[in-house]
Amino acid sequence: MTPIIGGVEFSGDWYQVWRANVYSRTATRILVRLGEFPAVHLSQLDKKARKFPWQEHLKAQHPVRVEVVSRKSKIYHARAAAERIENAIVYSVGNRISQDADICIKVRIEKNLVKISIDSTGEGLHKRGYKSSTGKAPMRETLAAAFLRMCKFDPSQPLIDPMCGSGTFVIEAAEIAVGQAPGKRRVFSFQKFKSFDSRTFEMLFLDKKKITKVELHLLGYDRDNGAIKNSRQNAQTANVSNITSFNHQPISDLVPLSNQCGLIIFNPPYGARIGDKKKLYALYARIGTVLKSKFPGWRVGLITSDRSLAKTTQIKFSFVSEPVSHGGLKVRLYHATL
Template sequence: MADTLPLFLAAQPGLEAALAEEARAAGFLDPRPVPGGVEITGTLQDMRRANLVLAGAGRVLVRIAEFRAFHLAQLDKRARKIDWAAWIAPGTPVRVEATCRKSKIYHDRAAAQRIAKAVTDAGAVLARGEADAEADEALRLIARIDDDLVTISLDSSGAPLHRRGLKTFVGKAPLRETMAALFLRQMGHDGREPLVDPMCGSGTLLLEAASMASGLAPGRARAFAFERFANHDPAAWAALRTPVVPPDGPPRFFGFDRDQGAITGATRNAEQAGVTALCQFACQPISALEPPVPGPGLIMVNPPYGARIGNKKLLYGLYGALGETLRTRFAGWRLGLVTSEPALAKATALPITPGPHVAHGGLTVQLWQSDPLP
C-alpha cells in the first residue's frame, strides 16, 4: 500500500472553494477544488483526521485503485488484481455502486456486479437491499468509469459527515451542518466575534460557530466507516481524538426564534454538543431583536424561502421587517443571509450581495453578504 493516497473531500456544489480554504487552513497539503469537492493527497492518518476535523466536508473518499477498462471482461480481470484484503476484512458487508460516463462500459449495474463479484470472491459479503441511511454497517465501494478510466474508492465516512451525532432536535428545513460551517467561513467568522441568529430554528449555525470557537472537532461524537477497514489502526486513531473540554462563557452566540419549541430544542442541542456556556437562546419575534452585546458582530440567518415552508408572498413582510430592524439597531454589524429567492433578499432593502449558487435539498440557495451596516 502506498504511503500516500488520493483523497476526495465531497462538498455541496458551489462550496468547493470554501472547503479547499478550510482544508488548507487545517494543514492538508495542496487542496484542489474540483466539481463536487476537493482533491488532496494524504496518508491514512490524514484520511482519519479529515473525517474528524473538517467541518465542511460531506464525505471523505479514499481512492484505492485506478485503471483503464474498455469492456466488462477487462474490468473483471483488473478488479481481481486489487489487494482487497488490505482494505476489507473477510466477512465484511460491502455495498458496490458504479456510474459510467462517456465509456465503452456503459451499463452501471453490470459494472457494479463485476466489481462486487471480485470483492466477494476475496472474502467480503455483498450487502443486500437499500442502505439504511445511518445504521447501515456495509462499507460503501464506489466505482466511477469516466472516458474508460475506472476509479475505485472507499467511503471512509459512512453516514454523511453533516450528521455530527450532536443533535436530537431538528427544525423545519434546516441547513446542513457542513453548509452552515462553510457559510460561516465565507463570512470570515473565526469564532471570536459575537454571532446573532434571529431565526435560529434548531441552532445549527450557532452550534457550528460555538464548536469552531471552542476548537471542538465536528466529528467528536460519532463513528466512521474507516474504523471497520482491515487496515484500521486504533492506536493512531486514538492519538487524534483529544479529550473534549467543555468551553467556558460568557455567551457570545445568541439564538432567537418566535417558536418556543424551536428554542427548547436548540437549547437541548447546545447541551448535547457541549457548548451551552457559549450559547444563549430566547423566544421572541424579529420586532424585539436588539444587539445582545456591544458590537460589532455578525448576524447569520436562514429565513424561510417560501419554497418548502411558508407562503412566499407573505414572506416579503418578514424580510422587510428583518431589514428594518437591522438597519435601525445593528449599525456596524455584518449580515449573512441564506435564501433561494433573490427577490426576498432584496426585500430587506439592505446593501447585500449574493455569493455562488449552492445546491441544497433540491433547491439552489445563495449566501447574501453585507459589509458593516451603516
C-alpha cells in the same frame, strides 16, 4: 489540495483520512482512491477486478455495496460492471454484498479507465451527532459552517441568529470558537476497514486545536418556543450549552446586547419550503427595518433561495455567493455591513 469538479483532491495516509473526517467542517464526505486500471470490456474488468488487492482494505465480516458510474467508456452498463466488481470482492475476500451495507465501493469508469474508491465516511459529515431535535427546515451543519467561514466569523465578536430553528449556526460557531472537532461524537465507515487502528485513532483527539480564551456571545432567538427547546437540547448534546444562549423572541424585538458589533447570520423561511409568499415579503421587509435601525456597524449574512426576498430587506448587500444546493433548492449567502 487541488479543486476538482464537485470537490477537492489531496494525498495522505490513512491517519490523514481519519483526520479529514473528524476535523473537516465543510466537506460532505471523504472518498479514498484505492487504485485504477484500464478496461474496455466486461471480461477484462472481471479479470482485473479479481487481481485488485481488496484484501488489503476489506475485512470479510462487513457487508459491502458497489456503486458504478460510467462516462465516455466502452463499458457503459453500470449494473453489469458493478456485478463484476461485486463478484471480485466475494471471490477475493468473501464479503456479503448488500444494498444496505455501510461500506460503499465507488467505481468511476471514465474514458475506459476504472477508478476505484472507497467511501471512508458513511453517513454524510453533516451528521455531527448533536442534532436529535430539528425544526421544519434545518440548515445542514456543513453548509452552516461554510457560510460562517464565508462571513469570516470571528469568535471574539458577538454572533446572533435571530431565527435559529434547531440552533445550527450558533452551535457550529460555538464549536469553532472552542476548537471542538465536528466528528467527535460519531462513527465512520473507515472504523470497519482493515487499515483502522483504534489506538492510533484515539491520538487524533489529543491533536487539539488552540482554544479561544475570549468571552463568547453566541445567541440564538426564534419566535417558536419549540425551536428554542430544540436548540437548547442540541447545544447540550454538543457540549456547548455553557457558551451559547437561546431565547424565545420574534425578530421585531431583537436588540444588540452589547456595544460591540458582530455578525448576524440566519436563514429565514423561504417560501418554497414553508409559509406563504406574501407574508414572507412582509417578514423580509421587517427584517430589513429591524437590522438597519438597531444594528448599525454589524455585519449580516442572510441565506435565502429567493433574490426578490433578499431585495425586499432594502439592505445593500456587497457580496452574493454562488448558489448552493440545500433541501432541493438553490440558496445564496447575501452579505453586508449595516
